[in-house]
Structure formats: C-alpha cells, structure tokens
Amino acid sequence: MSDKIICRCEEVLLSEIVEAMKTGAQTEKELKLKTRAGMGICQGRTCRPLLEQIISFYTNKKIPQASNLTFSIPVRPLSLSALAHTGKDYKNEN
Amino acid sequence: MKYDLVVIGAGPAGMSAAIKAASHGATVAIVDENPAAGGKLLGQLYKEPKTGWWIGREVAKSLEEKVKRLGIDYFPENEVWAIFPQWKVLLNHGEELHTDYILLATGAAEKAIPVPGWTIPGVMSIGAAQVLNNFHRVNPGKRIAIIGIDALSLTVANELKLSGAQVIGIYLPPPDDFLDRISNPQQMIAYLSSLADAAPNHFLKFAGKVTQNEFIQKVSAAFYPYRGMKIWGIPLFLRKSILEIEGDKQAEQIKIAKISRDGLPEMESVKTIQVDCVCISGGLYPLSELASAAGCEFAYINELGGHIPLHSQEMETTQTGIFVAGNITGIEGAKIAMAQGELAGTVVSDRLGLLKSGTAIIKKAQARVEKARENALIKFQPDIEKGRELAVQFWDERT
Numbered sequence: 001m002s003d004k005i006i007c008r009c010e011e012v013l014l015s016e017i018v019e020a021m022k023t024g025a026q027t028e029k030e031l032k033l034k035t036r037a038g039m040g041i042c043q044g045r046t047c048r049p050l051l052e053q054i055i056s057f058y059t060n061k062k063i064p065q066a067s068n069l070t071f072s073i074p075v076r077p078l079s080l081s082a083l084a085h086t087g088k089d090y091k092n093e094n
Numbered sequence: 095m096k097y098d099l100v101v102i103g104a105g106p107a108g109m110s111a112a113i114k115a116a117s118h119g120a121t122v123a124i125v126d127e128n129p130a131a132g133g134k135l136l137g138q139l140y141k142e143p144k145t146g147w148w149i150g151r152e153v154a155k156s157l158e159e160k161v162k163r164l165g166i167d168y169f170p171e172n173e174v175w176a177i178f179p180q181w182k183v184l185l186n187h188g189e190e191l192h193t194d195y196i197l198l199a200t201g202a203a204e205k206a207i208p209v210p211g212w213t214i215p216g217v218m219s220i221g222a223a224q225v226l227n228n229f230h231r232v233n234p235g236k237r238i239a240i241i242g243i244d245a246l247s248l249t250v251a252n253e254l255k256l257s258g259a260q261v262i263g264i265y266l267p268p269p270d271d272f273l274d275r276i277s278n279p280q281q282m283i284a285y286l287s288s289l290a291d292a293a294p295n296h297f298l299k300f301a302g303k304v305t306q307n308e309f310i311q312k313v314s315a316a317f318y319p320y321r322g323m324k325i326w327g328i329p330l331f332l333r334k335s336i337l338e339i340e341g342d343k344q345a346e347q348i349k350i351a352k353i354s355r356d357g358l359p360e361m362e363s364v365k366t367i368q369v370d371c372v373c374i375s376g377g378l379y380p381l382s383e384l385a386s387a388a389g390c391e392f393a394y395i396n397e398l399g400g401h402i403p404l405h406s407q408e409m410e411t412t413q414t415g416i417f418v419a420g421n422i423t424g425i426e427g428a429k430i431a432m433a434q435g436e437l438a439g440t441v442v443s444d445r446l447g448l449l450k451s452g453t454a455i456i457k458k459a460q461a462r463v464e465k466a467r468e469n470a471l472i473k474f475q476p477d478i479e480k481g482r483e484l485a486v487q488f489w490d491e492r493t
Contacts, residue, residue, distance in 0.1 A: 004210045014208065049205050049379050049400060063394045065488075067401055071386040074175035074186075076127075082186045 007047040009040020021058050028069045097123045099442050100183045100193040102174050105133020106428040107420025107435035108199030109157040114439025116164040118448040123167040131158040133201050137224035177388045195415050195442045198385050202421035205376035207267045211339030220375035224250045233259045235371020239348050240264040241336050242375035251328050261328045266335040269357050339372050380422045393488045397481025398424030404489050409438040433466040
C-alpha cells in the first residue's frame, strides 16, 4: 500500500514514523524529536491524535492519561509584531 | 482590563455561560478566533422529529444578540495565545484581560484520517465542507466522495445533496493497522444500527434502519452488498474503501477497493472514479491545548473523544478558577453544551457572591445538563455514558 503523510505541516510519512519506532522511539515526545512530527505551524493539532494511535498500536500500550507531549505557549502561531505589542493598545496604532 | 469572567470560545457553551453570568451581574468578556460568533452551531441544519428545524445559525444569532444586550465585551478574531496565573489572558492583538475566573469553551477539532493524497487541494474535513456549504452557501465540489461513516458524515452528505452537489458515495477509510475500528465493516454496521433510535433527521434514521434490517443483522457484514445501498439517493458503501486520492494540482480521482468481511482490501477489485472533492470524517476530539498549557490535569477517555481536562460536577478543573464547558469536556451535541455553559456561568456567579441561594440554583443547572443528555437525539460517540462515568470516577479518585 502507498505511504502516507501523517504530519502534514512537516510532511512526515507513516514509514518514517514506523522506522523511528523501530530504532527506539517509544513515545510521542521521542517521535517528535526524531522526526519533527507535530512541530509544524499547527503544533500537532492535526497529527497528535494520529501519533497517539500509532504508538498505542505499535507498542501495544494504552494511550496515557496525560499526553507526554506538552503544549507550550504561544498555543497559536503569533507574529513577532503581535508579540512585541503585547500589553500595548495595538488597535489604536493601526 | 479586569473582568469577573473571561470566556474563551463563542460557541453554544461559551455564549450560554457568558449570558448566564452577565445576567446575574458579572462583568464578562468573550474571546473567539473566528469572525462570526456561534462556533459549530453555524454549520448545523436539520429537522428534529419533535421540535422541528434546528437552524444553528439562528440559534447563534439569538445568543449573540443576548451577549450584546447584556453589555458583554466580545473580542472576535482574537486568538488566546497564553494564560498566566492568576489569571491573565493574552490575546494576539495585544490585549491583556485580567480575571479571577476563566471558562475554556474551546470546543473540538476534527480528527484526520490519513489517506495517501489527503493533502491535495480539494480534500477537506467534513466540518470544513459543512461550513462552506451551510454557512457560506458554497458547494465544496460538484462530484464529492466522503471517507468515514458516522453521524456527521451522513448528515453532511444529505446537506451537500440538498444544495445541489453530487455525492458519489460514502466510503470506509482505507484499512489500516492503527485505524481498525473505523475501517472494519462489522464494527461499522454495529455502530450504524446504534444510531437508528437516536437519529435527528430522517436521513440518519433511515441509515440506521437499513443496518437494523433483520437480514443484515443476521449475516452481518459478510453479505452487505458491495454495490452499497442508496439512502436518499446517496450510495453508502460499508464494504468499499477509498485507498488513495490522486490529482495533480487538485483532487481528480479516487481509487476504491472492495473490503473483505475482516476489513482487508481485495486488490483485484481496485477501481478509479472521477471526483473533484473528497471530504474526510474522522470524528472530533476535545480541543484542550489552553487547559494543558495552564497546567490542568487530564484523563484520556476514548469514549469522550480523547484527552479531557479533569473537572468537578461544577465544571471546575484542577486549576482553581479555570472552568470548562462544551465539547472540551467530551463530544456531545449543542444543547448539552449550552446546558453545561449555563451551569458553569451559574457556578461562577455563585463564587462571585451574586446568587442568594446558590447551591439550589446550581443543583437545578446540573439537572438541566442531565435532562439535555437524556433528550439528546444524536450521540456522536457510541459509549458516551460510559465515558461520562469514567470522567466522574477519575475526578473522585483524585480528590
């Protein structure tokens, strides 16, 4: 069967994820560090549930109660200008 | 700016909570990243057997009018990018909202089903197709194939057809090791029959009834016809799967194959069919990134759609002052989300000292959530009750 993209932001293929698992990655965090899956602009909003399912399937373990992938701020893409304006009245300057 | 309550998400849960708290005298702000208030309500359009048409857009409009009338500060097209203790809500256009109470009503996001070619333009989630079609009144395509058979995909298929698009079929996802539940014909048939009694519209009801048919029940997936069954002119294929989407700059064709009873594709049966749009329906999961970033504790409950922030019967998370309502607590319908929002708004009003007999009023609000659950016509998750029990159990074990 054809390969497929799992993380569309970073264009990580299923075969790359399975390969990373064969060479030792066992958690979402390890997969992310190894393949960049979940590190793109959507910050894993699309592929995170897939990664959880894939790991659970291949390691034969339940999906953990608390994800070992942390969510960090900013939780949405933020432009540098917005960041620089934090705390000021941005609207009035436009 | 300082508020009594900051609500994140202007969907049915968030707006209901804001209205409740503001009507008791709280100063409230609502933030939403979308240009229009309403959240998932905006795409909803169906006829209910007892109460008639449910027009989500109208419901959203009436909630928004109440929000305005009560003087609630509404920040549309603003993304919350951080919550700092105790509590400061930061928006991407620079505003800083200070508050003692936050309600996270961020709803749900769609689960993807990875199919070779699923990133080609013209391929979209079923929710995107629903909003394009029902809210913006634009057909997402002329010849549409749908991947994934569930309450939402059946409903949207019907809506697409009503608006003049040709839905060439609703198919199983490609068989996949780690996606076996949704691409297995037998489990799909069991799921569909469970929808029959609870279906909100005639189309769904009919789909459920087809699979409740005694003949199909008896022989299960083994004899479900490969050619599918037409439900209101839309072929429903419980034994055919889309293996691949192809196209150069735009989705042009799909490869489909017959699926054996055990869920394996029969490669000699592969056929190519022309399409210009493919919609993927993989279900929803609670969108809880802010709760996680704010340090709330979580549980994974598959029956509720994924990871949910642990919360009390008063909708408070493990972080004092941060509340949750709506689909962030598990995938359910809009009426339940509204009741949960009203409950959270009531509890916050009580904490603010705005209610005289708070305990009794909160009890009533909790009862209304239960009532909304009993009356729910559609269950998006097959074992939602079990999921709810687990959520309560996890909370009790913790405290």
